[in-house]
Amino acid sequence: MRSFNAVHVSEPGLVVVEVAAGDEETALVAVAELGERWATSGPSEVWREPGEPGVRVRTYAQVRPPVG
Template identity: 50%
Template sequence: MQIDEQRIAEPGLVVLDITAADEDTLYAVMDGLQQQWATSGITPVRRLPGEPGVRARVYADVHRPGPVE
């Protein structure tokens, strides 16, 4: 999957490709990231045929905090 250059056009913007053993773990990581920083939230889960685990891509702005509760 190609990274959209606009998503990382300035310092502090990152693209995180996450691989986990299962969907529950993947969702927990994405939720933790969105609590810490402004992110693209819970994104679709992908499975690659013949490869173990599940994957997701998250975009984050590490200069902006996540939602305040």
């Protein structure tokens, strides 16, 4: 798993979501679906982990509802 910057989870409600899928299209659809529900950064570049099946993609999200 790739590392991420601590600022991405520095407050309550901030999360890093890494999606593993069998193919790039499925991974990107999954991240798009998350974006329909939460404020996200959108998908990262898609990558492959050597020796592991499929592809991975990451998004950063705020899952806490806005105040007010």
